[in-house]
Amino acid sequence: MKDILAEIVAYKRTVVAAAKQQRTISDLENAPLFNRSVVSLVNFLQQPQKSGIIAEYKRKSPSRGVINDRNSVEEVTQAYANCGASGLSVLTDDKFFGGSSEDLTKARTLVEIPILRKDFIVDEYQVYEARAIGADVILLIAECLTKEEVLHLSGVAHNLGMEVLLEMHTEAQLDKVSEHVNMVGINNRDLVTFNVDIDRSIALAAKLPADKLKVAESGIDNIDTIVTLRNAGFKGFLMGEYFMKQEDPGKAFNDFVNALAQTTSK
Numbered sequence: 001m002k003d004i005l006a007e008i009v010a011y012k013r014t015v016v017a018a019a020k021q022q023r024t025i026s027d028l029e030n031a032p033l034f035n036r037s038v039v040s041l042v043n044f045l046q047q048p049q050k051s052g053i054i055a056e057y058k059r060k061s062p063s064r065g066v067i068n069d070r071n072s073v074e075e076v077t078q079a080y081a082n083c084g085a086s087g088l089s090v091l092t093d094d095k096f097f098g099g100s101s102e103d104l105t106k107a108r109t110l111v112e113i114p115i116l117r118k119d120f121i122v123d124e125y126q127v128y129e130a131r132a133i134g135a136d137v138i139l140l141i142a143e144c145l146t147k148e149e150v151l152h153l154s155g156v157a158h159n160l161g162m163e164v165l166l167e168m169h170t171e172a173q174l175d176k177v178s179e180h181v182n183m184v185g186i187n188n189r190d191l192v193t194f195n196v197d198i199d200r201s202i203a204l205a206a207k208l209p210a211d212k213l214k215v216a217e218s219g220i221d222n223i224d225t226i227v228t229l230r231n232a233g234f235k236g237f238l239m240g241e242y243f244m245k246q247e248d249p250g251k252a253f254n255d256f257v258n259a260l261a262q263t264t265s266k
């Protein structure tokens with residue numbers, strides 16, 4: 001299989017080069033949202049009355065094709081926030097995921113919970129951009145960055161007051177965790193083969209540094225899985241497709257969170 005990740009990263013480099021011509025970093029620093037106070041996802045994930053779910057707005061993906069092109073970002077993200085999401089994840093990639101920076105900014109103006117910029121960050125310019133569009137957290141993907149790049153990009157995010165979720169998939173990538181990484185996400189989905197394996201999160205979890213909050217990502221579609229992952233020490237659950245593919249994602253989210261609360265209060 002052709003490495004889609006390499007294709008995405010190459011695309012990002014061209015997008016960033018073009019964006020730099022349009023808006024300099026100092027333009028970004030002057031954006032109205034740039035100096036707003038950041039909301040801590042680490043803090044929200046630790047609040048026991050919340051679900052622990054980071055609910056994702058995603059229109060399409062390379063592995064699934066179109067997931068939802070009917071429900072607006074405003075409608076869905078507001079419903080998620082009102083129904084107990086601990087955070088939101090908004091795809092800002094246009095070409096592969098059908099998202100945009102505007103999507104994230106629209107959500108920002110409507111909700112107060114933390115928002116993760118879900119994209120493929122390969123240049124510090126994108127970290128400034130994340131701050132300018134209203135994100136609280138950035139995603140860094142270990143698979144597409146060197147250890148030095150993770151250190152640098154996480155340091156930039158930290159200096160701008162944002163938090164960092166470092167996503168990984170293999171034990172070898174543990175080495176890339178830096179002091180500025182606040183949360184480690186284990187992706188159940190292999191970004192090269194797209195295979196989903198929940199047991200992988202559980203196996204890797206025990207090996208994560210104790211001071212980093214653990215987030216399980218992808219392919220989560222039932223409450224038992226969340227309970228199992230919680231017992232393995234995970235505090236955050238990043239879920240996209242399961243809600244987005246339903247007729248009414250906001251309602252589906254609400255039903256799921258209510259059922260989860262029932263299960264865990266027993």
Ligand SMILES: O=P(O)(O)OC[C@@H](O)[C@@H](O)c1c[nH]c2ccccc12
Pocket residue numbers: 056058118119141167187217218219220238239240241242
């Ligand atoms: O839709 P799912 O299977 O619930 O997965 C959500 C999220 O984990 C997934 O979209 C994701 C995880 N890491 C990524 C990196 C880039 C883009 C997308 C992702």
